[in-house]
Amino acid sequence: MTTTSTPTTSTPTTSTPTTSTPTTLPGGTWMLGDREVTRFGYGAMQLAGPGVLGPPADRAGALDVLRAAVEAGATHVDTSGAYGPHVTNELIREALHPYPPTLTIATKVGADRDPQGGWPTARRPEDLRRQVQENLRTLGVDTLDLVNLRMGDAAGPRAGSLAEAFETLARLQQDGLVTHLGVSNVTAEQVAEARGIAPVVCVQNLYNLAVRHDDDLLEDLARDGIAYVPFFPLGGFTPLQSQALSAVAQRSSTTPMAVALSWLLQRSPNVLLIPGTKSVAHLRENIAGAGTVLSAQDVAELDTIGR
Template sequence: MTSVSSDAPAREAGTFLLGDDLRVHRLGYGTMQLTGPGVWGDPADPEEAVRVLRRAVELGVTFIDTADAYGPFTADLLLRKALHPYPDDLVIATKAGFARTGPGEWVPIGRPAYLRQQVELSLRNLGVERIDLLQLHRIDPTVPIAEQVGELAALQREGKIRQIGLSEVNTADLEVAGKTATIVSVQNRYNLADRAAEDVLTYAEERGMGFVPWFPLATGALAGSGGPLDRIADELSASPSQLAIAWLLKRSPNMLPIPGTSSVAHLENNLAAARLTLTDKQFDALSAAV
């Protein structure tokens, strides 16, 4: 498999500018797996979680994605323990808009007062005066989009949010939200085996938004013995997960993958994907496999 040395492979993924002031290395890290089962409570090994976060930064990660709902707040508190005071070039993107009522339970709440409360709690738990990127975790269907995004825009004017993004939306949602605030990123499920958000990716590309694919390592049957991932992984002496990340990075210059893990070894393996160079033939073979 492609190995990682003591330097910073994430830097080799290139950079992307979120809005007009947040430049990040395109291969980041997502914190959701730094919690207990059902994204609830503490991880089995909190000290390993701290090591993962510190190692991610050592390896060149400048974009970390988290959310108040992860734990809830477990991931944020681990981030603060591991990295505060934060490096100057580190961009922390968090999310608000879900209430957690138990393990595996997620309830969208977009009432302005609730969003404001959660942003204030995130500021406190992360130990920052301003959130770099606040993404609406889900649109609450019972509250007009303009009211939800409008509250984030108000917090932005107050200096508590730097940039605004949306998560798991369609292009119509983006159009409506864009009338209330400048949207710099969109975070939708997207991977080699699931490209249902292709039109949202195109929308983001056309408007200079970052596209943050969640569940980026899902490969399904493609990774099976003799399948396209298996075959090309052998050609490149890489793992299927590295290949899945390399495909995302080549797919679009706006792509910001955030593979998550609770293991330093898996983190190092994932970030080494930034060093993979897929030929056009390999990329096309993977793209056509689904």
């Protein structure tokens, strides 16, 4: 994350994974373009108020969680200007600025918020340019590390071309305002279309033990060195529940949520976790839980949930 006064153009590259940097966090590391990040990261969405609108009830607690995540070694923080709106970006800036050179902050564009809490699409070129500028301002930087283009809607991906929107982000990248690009809430066809326009370093889609629609896409991306970032890794607003999940958790003397996080890390080396929480204690529980080692029998039993 750069805070210099003059943006510089960066040429993105598609890199192979690495685990060369020691980390106490489970999963090791992966490359987002030319940036090495811990596979266990932090998602900031829950730090906004109810319905992801407005400020948190406990601002000091929100700042503490962000600092604790980075102090624990996390080098990948996920946010969006639409969270709040702008609330999580402002919290990140207050808690972590000036940013450590090892920290990568990923944000999203492509949606706004309405007074009712909806997520209306905003993917016209002028919308995207405005959102990038808002993210630069609220995060306090001159260049954004990673911008994901959010497609589809709250119900999931929708078929259709992303060319105009992604070409707009590619131009902003050429202007030095964005270092790397990704896509979110997309179909496999849209991923391919985006990759034909500019390098894509990550795909951020709904995926967890119970939602396995992207199995083939995840494996294709792994072969090409592209990160897959599952949102709602623990089920989101509907927490994961399954007899198989509970049975594995009981055998492992841990919680079902710990097993769900561990399964994702063991699913493929290109999976990056961004579980969110408002509590430092829960953050530490997530880190410990993601380090649970699952046996081949455990994985086989868990695989029956989503298939």
